[in-house]
Amino acid sequence: MITAVIVSYNTGDVLFDTIKSLKNNKHISQIIIVNNGNPEGFLDNIKDAEIISGHGNIGFAKGCNLGAKHVKTDYVLIINPDCVLSDDFDFTEMLEDLKEPHILCATCKIENLDGSEQRGSRRRFLTPFNIFRGINLNKTPLPDKKVFIEATSGAFMLFTKEDYFRLGGFDEEYFLHVEDLDLCMKIRQIGGKLIYYPYKYVRHTCSTSDAPKIFVERHKLNGFDYYFGKFFGKNLLTITILLLLKLRFTLKSLHLAKK
Secondary structure, X not given: OEEEEEEEEOOOOHHHHHHHHHXXXXXXXXXXXXXXXXXXXXXXXXXXXXXXXXXXXXXXXXXXXXXXXXXXXXXEEEEOOOEEEOOOOOOHHHHHHOOOOOEEEEEEEEEOOOOOEOOOOOEOOOOOOHHHHOOEOOOOOOOOOOEEEOEOOOOEEEEEHXXXXXXXXXXXXXXXXXXXXXXXXXXXXXXXXXXXXXXXXXXXXXXXXXXXXXXXXXXXXXXXXHHHHHHHOOOHHHHHHHHHHHHHHHHXXXXXXXX
């Protein structure tokens, strides 16, 4: 059976749709909500989930790892609070494949509300080359069968509990964004695989938290800075990339300030 770990920060009512879809799935036996910050009383009527509160907004990576420590099942599903399982979502094949020692993570097609594939659903590894080439593969043809991919979004990642902790969970140096790409790189480093099922899907509303956009962009920039230093070191290429990212952040900040 599976435990779903949800990190929620001022998510809004879509959280209840996510919980309902999990409750209705035969493979989900435990739901853990890590409350990083919601209006007072917002979670009071949730009866079918374990709620972890009182720690403040500790970020996505720390929140996931905190929730994972309370998992009582053999499998851990990291799922965003605005990510709703399809009514017929069947985990059976995923659970069987994750028994293979080299398959360390499973994911599915992450859809926008219009049914199109979301940008982070299938990705290349984040490397100095790929950041210019583009890491998102949603504009490429959808595979017609399950395939191995390099990286995916943290909106939906399924692990055995053993593998999640063997990987060390998410690197807690990240507050928001890039921690999922980091974990995918760690899977690669130990010779593991990430498997993708194009015929299974979740609907991801996206950006439902009321966190200010400039706050999100700043943490994304910090995440890139840490990631490239961690995996590729400080050199002329990575320093140039970070200068370009900082320029992008400055221009975006000015644009947001005008609104």
